[in-house]
Amino acid sequence: MKLPDHRTKIVCTIGPASSPEPVLRQLILKGMNVARINFSHGDLKKHREVIQRIRSLSTELGVTVAILADLPGPRIRVGDLENEPLTIEKGDTVYLTPLDIEGGKNIIPVNYKRLYESVSPGSNVFLNDGFIQLRCLGNTDKGVECKVEIGGYLTSHKGVNLPGSRIFLDAVTDDDLRFMKFALDEEINIFSLSFVESASDIEKLRQFAQQHGESIYVVAKIEREEAVKNIDDILEHTDAIMLARGDLGVETPIQQVPVLQKEIIHKANLRGKPVITATHMLESMTENIRPTRAEATDVSNAILDGTDALMLSGETAVGKYPIETVLMMTGIASRTEKWRNETGWGTELLTKGIDELTMSVSDVIALQVYQAIKRLKVDHTVTPTISGQTPRRISRFKPDCWIFAMSRRQEICETLALSYGVYPIYSPNKGGSWEQTASTLLKENQIASVGDLIVFTEGQSPGKPGGTNMLKILQIE
């Protein structure tokens, strides 16, 4: 058991650059808490190999590493292009076609059958994360005729966004269900869903899992205008959210992304739902060994906004420096957290508005744990947990001490890999009190020493989730 220097959780997207065993090993040793598998890319055989590799490294190194299966949702993509990259110039006319053909000069295939119905003259179409912008003129025999407003280079399978247009695709597609079945068979129980619009999309995923006898942890990806509008309801139903800034910056005005980030993180914090801030965090490190100043600042600011986790995408999936990128991220995180703990910067925001929420008994206990940590300079928090709720409720305040979450269930430990400052400990604990088990463990691992203050939470009816109703403050003897 070795505690990291940083308490912000690190999510790495795994791709060709990070799949080899030695790279995965280093990523885990340097601070990766969650491995994200993006089912929009790669093939199932490769995914299975990577999943098995991560599991065995996690056991060997004694580090909890959660696996997050990212489902594409109703994602529209460019099809295959004959010659790549295709140069698209401002002022050109191009045709978008739903036919499954190879794209070429001025004709771009799109994997969406009902394209003609979704767009109308004047609609905007964005390609490749919004870097290419088209305006629709109308439907023709050749396809949807579009004028290029902003040109660029296009390669196969890049994303297509139709902000403001109605999309006739299921929120959870057949592909999503196929990927989900595969992931459930691999004993993955953490899923993120792309392009969520409302809480019912989340419920569909849960129902499918239930039909397979599984209960899952859902991360709703906030990347559509609709999701921003429905954020309160989504937070009510989801387990966590991801600020998927890549698509969010195309689907909503990019100028609004920074304030949406702040508002949405705050709302999620208040409700004790973990947040992952994603996309372009250290983007330039995909190619370079040093990030830009703006990127370093972005990482730090997301932490000060109250994010639980930070995500790397291309940086670790296809980048030249996956390990260096994680080290850079954890370095910025530990500096920022130390400073926040010293100055209290932004911490008043973490409790702002909490009085207006209805609170359960365990919410009140969590708030008291936070007060105790602040006022008594508590050294460690220990929370035995069944569902993970108590440690998550404490974690939302981003306190200045580790929250050791002890659970009899490995899959709950994995979900806690997403919560700020939570150190999950899988502990079958057959016989013996949690208090004893925890004190012994912390002493044996030289984490706690004589005189240390520990906050310990407990439920009166052990075995019942949501039953935490006690708080004890103990001194290690």
Ligand SMILES: Nc1ncnc2c1ncn2[C@@H]1O[C@H](COP(=O)(O)OP(=O)(O)OP(=O)(O)O)[C@@H](O)[C@H]1O
């Ligand atoms: N398993 C994989 N195999 C091959 N390439 C991958 C894999 N995962 C990711 N990549 C590459 O890394 C890039 C960045 O990863 P990311 O997960 O952000 O994908 P994206 O397509 O940009 O995002 P999204 O699917 O969430 O819209 C991708 O564009 C893709 O080229």
Ligand SMILES: CC(=O)C(=O)O
């Ligand atoms: C991660 C993701 O899906 C996005 O940023 O759009």
Ligand SMILES: [K+]
């Ligand atoms: K995806």
Ligand SMILES: [Mg+2]
């Ligand atoms: Mg996206």
